[in-house]
Amino acid sequence: MAASPAGSVAGSRYPAPAPLAAAIGPQGSQSPHGSHGPRASHGKQGRQGSPGSPKPPLTPTTDAPPAPAALAAKVRTLAPSMTRSMQRVAEAVAADPAGCAALTVTGLAELTGTSEATVVRTARLLGYPGYRDLRLALAGLAAQQQSGRAPSVTADIAVDDPIADVVAKLAYDEQQTLADTAANLDTVQLGAAVAALATARRIDIYGVGASGLVAQDLGQKLLRIGLLAHAHSDPHLAVTNAVQLRSGDVAIAITHSGSTGDVIEPLRAAFDHGATTVAITGRPDGPVSQYADHILTTSTARESELRPAAMSSRTSQLLVVDCLFTGVTQRTYETAAPALAASYEALAHRHAPRTR
16 A cells, blocks of 8 residues: 655644655665664653654665575565666676676676666675675575575466466465565564563554554464554554554554555654554665664565565565564563463364364
8 A cells, every 4th residue: 555645644643654755865775784773752762853753864784794595585675676777787696696796896787787886886785895795695696506496586477377387386486485584584673673572561563455464463463472462454543552652662564565654654653652663564765664663674576467566475474473473472481371371271162173
C-alpha cells in the first residue's frame, strides 16, 4: 500500500510521511547496515533535536564487508533502491562474478556503460569499503559457484508450466529468499530488538495487507509467552494506540516497501512518544527507517506476474518474526515456558479427537 499524498494522512493530525523521502535524499544513497542516528528528544537518554524530528540520513557503513556468499543476496535486496546506473553494475557483478572479478574499476565501468565513480558507489552501497574489496568478494563467490553450488536465479513461472515445475520453482525461490534474508540480517540489530522486546512494558505491531498477517502472527506468538503485545492493521487504531506508548514500550512496523504510510504514521507517533521502534522492511533506506531505532532487513525473490512481491516478502518477514520470538523466549525462558505450557493446556481440548 502506498503512502498518502504529501500534506496529511487521511483522518490524522500527523503529517504524512511523504516529506520523509526528501529527508533521506535520493534512493540508494544510504547504507543498509548498522545502528542509526539520534532520535528526537522526549526525555529518553540518547535522543537529540526537537520532538518529531527524523533521524539524519544514513551514512556508508563501517562494518566488516559481507562474506562472498552474501553478495548475491545483497544485490537482490538493494537493487530496487539503486539508481539505474548502479543497478547495471550490481546486475553485472551478480550475473558474472568471475568475469567481473578480473576487471579493473575502469573495465567494469566500460562494461556497464557507467563511470568509475558509479562502480565505487555501488561497491560501498553493497557494504564494501572500495572496489578492491568487492573484487575479492567476487573472486570468492566465483570459486563457490564453480564448486557446484546451485544457480542463484531460477526461471520465472510460465502460465503453461506443469504443476510439478511450479512446485520446484516456488520451493527454490522460497529457499533462496530465506537464505538471502539470513545472510543480510544484522544480528547486532536483531539482538538489540530482542533485548527491548524481552523487557517491554507493552508492544505494538503495525502492518497492513500481507504484512498485517505477519504482524498478527508475531502478536499472537508474544502473547502466548506472557507479553502484552497487540497487532494493529487498522491505521486509525494503530495511531491512537501508538500515542499511548512511552519509554519502555516497543513499536514494530512491518512494511516490505518501507514507504507504507499507514504503517509509518503510527511508528512515527510511537517514536515521538519515546518508545523503542523497530522496522522489518525490504527497503532499509526507505522512509520507515527515519523513525526506527533498529532495522531488520528482509529479502525477496524476483517479482513476476505469477509471483507478486507480497508472496516472497511474507516468507522473509516470517523468518524475522520467528527469530525475534525465539530470541525473546530464550531471554525470558523462566516466565515464557510456563506461559506457553498454560496456553497449550488451555487449547488442548480443541485439538482432541471428537467422539461420536
